[in-house]
Every structure is written in structure tokens, then in C-alpha cells.
Amino acid sequence: MNNLTNLTKLQIIELYACTRCGECANWCPAVDAYQDNKISPAEKIIKLRRILEGKDVENEEFAEAIFNCTTCGRCYEVCPVGIRCHELWPAVRARLLEKGYGPVEKIIELRETIEKLHNPFGLPMEDRNKWIDKDIFMEKAEIALFIGCELAYRVKPMAIGAVKVLKKSGIKFVLCDDEWCCGFPLYILGDRSDVLKKEIEHNIQIFERIGVKKVAPYCPCCYAIMKKVWKSFNGDRLPFEVVHILKIIADLVKDGKIKFKKPFYGKVVYHDPCYLSRGWEYGNNIIEEPREILRSIRGVELVELPESKKLSRCPGSGGGIRRANPDLSEKMAEQFFDMLRGVDFDVLLTSCPAVNERLNFIMEKKGYEIRVMDILEFASLHI
Ligand code: SF4
Ligand code: SF4
Structure with a gap:
């Protein structure tokens, strides 16, 4: 019966809960940009039901629709039955990739780049930490910042700003000099290869080794994968708490420390x-x-x-x-x-x-x- 074997029972229930009210399409920025109803969540859900029931099959056109989504989740916010398309599509992408549909070559190239250099941009590992003051590497502290590839290589003012504000508060924190990709770029495109596993396991191990109680990412994608996915690679638990840096800083402001x-x-x-x-x-x-x-x-x-x-x-x-x-x-x-x-x-x-x-x-x-x-x-x- 289930032709999409990697969907959970809850996800299958979600598919059948869709009332076709069309509210998701009214709010979807991808539908708005392309003015194409084929990429509306409701259309994709109908096709998925048919695939599940063996009445239809995956094809390139369907894969294109599934990948034409930023997983922004705005459809979930307006959906009267709370269908989580931002989680459904990555699961469907994984299945499509297995069958050879979607931007397969781009994803293989991304996987190879991350495996070799631990960032999705193909930039050298030795450039990753060039912006960092050496005095905040690996001191003993309860909180570690997780910088993430995009901040480390492309949007450095974000990382520098975060470090400056935290330093002013006087709290002790560390940066890790051996951080790898959080895994999000692979995960969200449906790549469930060993490379994803290795990147995540490496990061969990280094933070466990330096013994921090909290890991604080800044990039929202790093935050999402750390909160939602990382523990599934570590026996369903993490040896530290994941807290977003804006929460830490807002609390420090409230306490008068910043x-x-x-x-x-x-x-x-x-x-x-x-x-x-x-x-x-x-x-x-x-x-x-x-x-x-x-x-x-x-x-x-x-x-x-x-x-x-x-x-x-x-x-x-x-x-x-x-x-x-x-x-x-x-x-x-x-x-x-x-x-x-x-x-x-x-x-x-x-x-x-x-x-x-x-x-x-x-x-x-x-x-x-x-x-x-x-x-x-x-x-x-x-x-
Ligand atoms: S908003 Fe929810 S119930 Fe309505 S069509 Fe979209 S997915 Fe289906
Ligand atoms: S998660 Fe995807 S389908 Fe839903 S609103 Fe965002 S872009 Fe559209």
C-alpha cells in the first residue's frame, strides 16, 4: 500500500486531512512568485495521495514541484488542519532522490563538497575561522557558540556582531575551532547519505568533548536542524541544550547585563x-x-x-x-x-x-x- 515508505504515519494522516480549502496557496510565496498552482501544497498533496494508493507514480514534473519550495512553513501557519508541508517535502525529496528525480547532480556535488571541505561553498577549511579573535577559542565555559558555514564564510559581520555583543555582557563562552557543516543543506534537499551523518556526529562529539552545557547557534537553519534532527543521530538525546543566541542575548538585556x-x-x-x-x-x-x-x-x-x-x-x-x-x-x-x-x-x-x-x-x-x-x-x- 505505502509507496512512500519513508513517510511517518502522522504524515500520511496529514495527507488525508487536507480539505483542499486552498488557503496554503494564497499564502505560499513560491506560488505567488511563479503564479503556478501546480506547486501549491494542495496539488502536491493530491498527487502524493494517488502515489500512496498506487494510482500514480513519481515523475520529473512532480519532483520539480516538490523542490520548488523554501520550506518556509507559512502554509502550515494558515492551514486549518495544521499540515506540515515544510517537513513533508524534505521526506518526499529523499524518496525522489533515491529514484533519481530532482536536482540530483547538484545535490551530489553538494554532498561531495561538504564531505571534502565541511562547508557547502567549497571554501578551504583553513579560512573558516579567520575572522575570530584567537582568545575565545576553547576556553572553559558553559556556552559554546555554533557559528555555521554561512556566517563563517559569507556573512561575517553577523558572527563578529554576535561575538562583540556577547563579550560585552561578561559571560564566558567559547568558539570551537573544528566546527563542521550542521548538515542542514543536505538534510533539507533530501540527502540522507553518510556524509550527513558524519557532519552531525562530528559536531555533537566536539561539543561533548569540550564539555559545554549549552550550544548556541545563530543561523536559523543550524538552529532548526540541531533542535529537530541532531538527536536522532545520537541515540535520541543530545549531551547539551540548544539555545538560540537571540534568546540568550535578550535575557542578558532583561537582566541588565547588556x-x-x-x-x-x-x-x-x-x-x-x-x-x-x-x-x-x-x-x-x-x-x-x-x-x-x-x-x-x-x-x-x-x-x-x-x-x-x-x-x-x-x-x-x-x-x-x-x-x-x-x-x-x-x-x-x-x-x-x-x-x-x-x-x-x-x-x-x-x-x-x-x-x-x-x-x-x-x-x-x-x-x-x-x-x-x-x-x-x-x-x-x-x-
Ligand atoms: S491549507 Fe491545509 S487543508 Fe487547506 S488546501 Fe492547503 S494543505 Fe489542504
Ligand atoms: S513551505 Fe513551501 S509550500 Fe509552504 S508556503 Fe513555504 S514555500 Fe510555499
Whole structure:
């Protein structure tokens, strides 16, 4: 009966719970960008049911639809029965890849790159930690920062800002000089190879070895895979707690251990990353923390985007879309800029390196001029 053997029972129940109300398609930024109902969750669900029942088979067109998604999860937020397409599609991708459908060559290339260099960009391992002050390597501390590839190689101001703000608080923390890819780029594209396992196991072992109680990632994708997936590679437990850095910093601000002395008199918008703001099941809902940090900077006038918090709009950054379908990714980023029209602000802040990269990429390509910064980079300028 089950032709999609890797789906869980709950996922199969979800497929049959769909009422075809169409609300997901109204909110899906990928459907909006392509104006193509074939990629709407409801259409994919109907096809999946047919495959399960043996009335249809996977093909290249279906694989394309399944990969045309950033796993942003906005469809889940509006779905009246709570179908978690952001989890369904990665599972279906794994099955499709096994059968040779989807961007197979791109994923094999990614796997080989990560296996060799432990980052998805093909950059040398020795360049990974070049931005770091050597004095915070491997001291004894209860908290370790997990920097992640995108911050280490591409959006260094995020990493530098986070370290500067944490240093000011006086709490002890460490950075690990042998961090590998968190595994998210492979996992989300459906790659379940040994490379994924090796990257995750290595990271768990190094943090266990240095004996920290908490590991604090910044990148929302690192955070998601650490919270949701890592323990399944370690006997269903992690030897440390995973806490997002914005939560740690917001608590330090509340306790008066971080004070911002330099004001910023201007209008600030904050873009909520999908993997931090949506009400999924792994303890995210990190919505108020960034706003609390910003409100504690004198002069900041916080302006909300028309699509924010749990319904924030993905600008085509996540779910492996930049690799799987750069065209869709760019169109989604342009639509994000359309949303910004009419919003009066001086600086747009985010806490997602992929969003940061995407917005800067489109600005350069299209000649748009807005000021985009990471929230902790911004905070570090006012400390
Ligand atoms: S919102 Fe949920 S129930 Fe409605 S069509 Fe989409 S997946 Fe189905
Ligand atoms: S996860 Fe996001 S991009 Fe994917 S189908 Fe849902 S709303 Fe669309």
C-alpha cells in the first residue's frame, strides 16, 4: 500500500486531512512568485495521495514541484488542519532522490563538497575561522557558540556582531575551532547519505568533548536542524541544550547585563526568519526576543512589516532553493522588495544569513538601495 515508505504515519494522516480549502496557496510565496498552482501544497498533496494508493507514480514534473519550495512553513501557519508541508517535502525529496528525480547532480556535488571541505561553498577549511579573535577559542565555559558555514564564510559581520555583543555582557563562552557543516543543506534537499551523518556526529562529539552545557547557534537553519534532527543521530538525546543566541542575548538585556549606550534615532524594520518565528514544534517562536533587544536601544522606532512575525514572507533564501532553483529564489526575493514598497524605514534588520545574502545579491543585481544589516551587527554598533 505505502509507496512512500519513508513517510511517518502522522504524515500520511496529514495527507488525508487536507480539505483542499486552498488557503496554503494564497499564502505560499513560491506560488505567488511563479503564479503556478501546480506547486501549491494542495496539488502536491493530491498527487502524493494517488502515489500512496498506487494510482500514480513519481515523475520529473512532480519532483520539480516538490523542490520548488523554501520550506518556509507559512502554509502550515494558515492551514486549518495544521499540515506540515515544510517537513513533508524534505521526506518526499529523499524518496525522489533515491529514484533519481530532482536536482540530483547538484545535490551530489553538494554532498561531495561538504564531505571534502565541511562547508557547502567549497571554501578551504583553513579560512573558516579567520575572522575570530584567537582568545575565545576553547576556553572553559558553559556556552559554546555554533557559528555555521554561512556566517563563517559569507556573512561575517553577523558572527563578529554576535561575538562583540556577547563579550560585552561578561559571560564566558567559547568558539570551537573544528566546527563542521550542521548538515542542514543536505538534510533539507533530501540527502540522507553518510556524509550527513558524519557532519552531525562530528559536531555533537566536539561539543561533548569540550564539555559545554549549552550550544548556541545563530543561523536559523543550524538552529532548526540541531533542535529537530541532531538527536536522532545520537541515540535520541543530545549531551547539551540548544539555545538560540537571540534568546540568550535578550535575557542578558532583561537582566541588565547588556546595556546599549549609543542611541539610534531612526526607523527600524525587523524581518522574522521562517525558522525562528513560526510556531513549529521545536521551541522556536523567537519573535519577541529580537524586538526586546531593539527596544532597549534608545531612539529606535520599530516599524512592523506588512507580513511579519508568524506570517513573515520568505525572500527565497531557504529550503535549498538557491541551489535547486535560483530563478525561483530571485523572483521570491524581488517580491519581498515589492512588499517593502510603501514602508518607511531607515534600516532593515534580519537574523538570517541566507536572507542577508539574498537581499544583498538582489540589491546589487537590480540596483535597489536599502540598508540591510544583521540585528546583532546593528546592536554591536550601539553598545
Ligand atoms: S491549507 Fe491545509 S487543508 Fe487547506 S488546501 Fe492547503 S494543505 Fe489542504
Ligand atoms: S513551505 Fe513555504 S514555500 Fe513551501 S509550500 Fe509552504 S508556503 Fe510555499
